[in-house]
Amino acid sequence: MLKQLFFGSALLTATGAFGATPVSPVGEAVNLNKYREDVKILASDAFEGRAPLSDGEQKTIDYLVTQFKNIGLAPAFGDSYIQKVPLAKISADQDMTLTIGDQAFENGAEFVARTERISADITLNDDVVFVGYGINAPEYHWNDYADVDVKGKTVIVLVNDPGFASQRKDFFNGNAMTYYGRWTYKYEEAARQGAEAVFIVHETMPAGYGWGVVQAGGTTTKYSLIDDNNNQSKVGVMGWMHLRAAQKVFEAAGLNYREMKAKASAPGFKAIDLNAKATLKLHSTFEMAESQNVAGILPGHTAPDEWVALHAHWDGLGKGTENGKEVILNGAVDNASGVAGVLSLARVMKGMSEKRPNGRTMMFGAFTAEETGLIGAEHFSLNPPVPAENIVAFLNIDGMNVNKATDYILQYGEGLSELEDYVAKVAKSQGRFVKPDPRPQNGLFFRSDHFAAAKQGIPSYLFMSLGDTDPSFIAQRYHKAADDYLPEWDLGGVEQDLDLIGQIMAQLANNGDWPEWTGESDFKAAREASKQ
Incomplete structure (x- = not known):
């Protein structure tokens, strides 16, 4: 023992x-x-x-x-015993509307949006691209961003990862989520690809929680660490989209959401231009502050x-x-x-x-x-x-x-x-x-x-x-x-x-x-x- x-x-x-x-x-x-x-x-x-x-x-x-x-x-x-932790306290003005194509979506009920950039105003007027799960995972031979340029664009991505959709333990990690399935990764990878905005399609089972959790978390004041460039390298708009809203977006593009999700869950998927523009005006206020970590040692x-x-x-x-x-x-x-x-x-x-x-x-x-x-x-x-x-x-x-x-x-x-x-x-x-x-x-x-x-x-x-x-x-x-x-x-x-x-x-x-x-x-x- x-x-x-x-x-x-x-x-x-x-x-x-x-x-x-x-x-x-x-x-x-x-x-x-x-x-x-x-x-x-x-x-x-x-x-x-x-x-x-x-x-x-x-x-x-x-x-x-x-x-x-x-x-x-x-x-x-x-x-x-104390380590100072510099924070930005970020509050997004909730008086906003997301428009994709000719459809307007209601904040809170159909989408949420926020930013971690220290930018008072971010305005979207971008082409919209569906990039499947938004994953670039070389070890799984998977890249949803292959052969597509999303710089300055708005991307729509699925929650979780293809393993959950397949339930095959030998595919990603089956029912067990990998980090590629976390919403934090979706935003990080989109920023690396140069996207200006990300909207994750919410579904309760693959997310592990209901829309109410997204709504509560996406419409309240948030905190962020601040880097030397005021977080400008992060994606501009971090958003979620209700499933019903996503279905409307795909239908307007002449596509069936369930069919596109099935294609995105299989190897060989290619990103799809939805032939629409996303418009949004996101206004945020900021308060700089310091919180504290505490630790002692033997x-x-x-x-x-x-x-x-x-x-x-x-x-x-x-x-x-x-x-x-x-x-x-x-x-x-x-x-x-x-x-x-x-x-x-x-x-x-x-x-x-x-x-x-x-x-x-x-x-x-x-x-x-x-x-x-x-x-x-x-x-x-x-x-x-x-x-x-x-x-x-x-x-x-x-x-x-x-x-x-x-x-x-x-x-x-x-x-x-x-x-x-x-x-x-x-x-x-x-x-x-x-x-x-x-x-x-x-x-x-x-x-x-x-x-x-x-x-x-x-x-x-x-x-x-x-x-x-x-x-x-x-x-x-x-x-x-x-x-x-x-x-x-x-x-x-x-x-x-x-x-x-x-x-x-x-x-x-x-x-x-x-x-x-x-x-x-x-x-x-x-x-x-x-x-x-």
């Missing part, structure tokens, strides 16, 4: 839903009463939902810095420049409206539970390091603006305290199982990195098995902070169990005011998952291993490039 490398053969047990669960000295050292206290405080009304750039942000940062100091962690960013004894990172995003959604009333979205499970887990393991590892110092440095972090696009994690990954190639692994907690212990651990993605082997072996030592993501089509691996680190080549792993042991959570409490701390939480799942994560951290901090990406991917290529 891997755990025996560092903790001998001592085993303790915790009683869960399925009986006795082996717990190592890491799990035994977790103080669940202190864990409860951390969640209760972070998810209290006093913290106002922990929205970036709010009073709740400063209360959160102050609390975390105080805890890191009390634990005895050193600052992660030179002499500071310096390594023999290899201090090699870091093993554990993280959970501290931000929540702040305040919202439910049934016509203002409410506080306290985000107890998402993600006060994860932040409390980071603090708990920091306390455990600090105590163990006093008996036996770790070889490598352990980092314990909490970043901003995950809920608005992994922004804090992206800034950290582009500006890490040590070179990215020196970060051994990035472990991310995004919602813990606050209910009873389980006989499994969820895994998002498959065959991505050797970190999966660590998880499987430690889970087995706990009497558990690895359960594949029950909703692989949602692409959850690409939707939390570890993904920003993965894009820089850092082997990364997502620990997320919110909703899996309580099916009602997603429907009734996720991103709602009902996501509050509940005193009846069992926390058996928290104990066993922190035990597992802590064992992996301890192993990587001492065994000299460098987990690698498995299989060909952009992650692996980025890791190899960072070492050159």
Whole structure:
């Protein structure tokens, strides 16, 4: 067993839903009463939902810095626990209409549009091209942009990737979404191709959520990092289009949407000029601001420049409206539970390091603006305290199982990195098995902070169990005011998952291993490039 490398053969047990669960000295050292206290405080009304750039942000940062100091962690960013994250707060004027050909579409009901460029006004009067899934993936021998020039044009693309349409596991990744299926990739690739605007056709099944989610996210204030050129290299208009609107566009062009989607899902598809122009006037206002990442470290004894990172995003959604009333979205499970887990393991590892110092440095972090696009994690990954190639692994907690212990651990993605082997072996030592993501089509691996680190080549792993042991959570409490701390939480799942994560951290901090990406991917290529 891997755990025996560092903790001998001592085993303790915790009683869960399925009986006795082996717990190592890491799990035994977790103080669940202190864990409860951390969640209760972070998810209290006093913290106002922990929205970036709010009073709740400063209360959160102050609390975390105080805890890191009390634990005895050193600052992660030179002499500071805080990394400033420059943000643009972007609000699009919702008084706009999209016209394609001679058809006008209503904002919110039929399309949404925004920008990350620092440009007050963007005016479209562009030719419209259907480019299938908008994917350029050499490893899959797939390029929807082959033999077409979309510079300065508006492109319409399908959501998800051809694998989902085929359900063939040997085609892309079948039902499991690849990064090429994520909406973020669609915008990135269109910008690389020189397109001025992108409209993604929304369909509930391949997207993994309904139009209401798109409407809510596309019509509210958003945040973005700012590059040296005020984000001018990004696509001008980032849009979504309701399926009914897309069907009208294709019908006006003398095409059947379903037939074109079928052609776009098969090899050999060629982009189609829809012989229409898109017109839109997008006006946006901007507010420049700074948010904050926070992190502390336990310096390594023999290899201090090699870091093993554990993280959970501290931000929540702040305040919202439910049934016509203002409410506080306290985000107890998402993600006060994860932040409390980071603090708990920091306390455990600090105590163990006093008996036996770790070889490598352990980092314990909490970043901003995950809920608005992994922004804090992206800034950290582009500006890490040590070179990215020196970060051994990035472990991310995004919602813990606050209910009873389980006989499994969820895994998002498959065959991505050797970190999966660590998880499987430690889970087995706990009497558990690895359960594949029950909703692989949602692409959850690409939707939390570890993904920003993965894009820089850092082997990364997502620990997320919110909703899996309580099916009602997603429907009734996720991103709602009902996501509050509940005193009846069992926390058996928290104990066993922190035990597992802590064992992996301890192993990587001492065994000299460098987990690698498995299989060909952009992650692996980025890791190899960072070492050159």
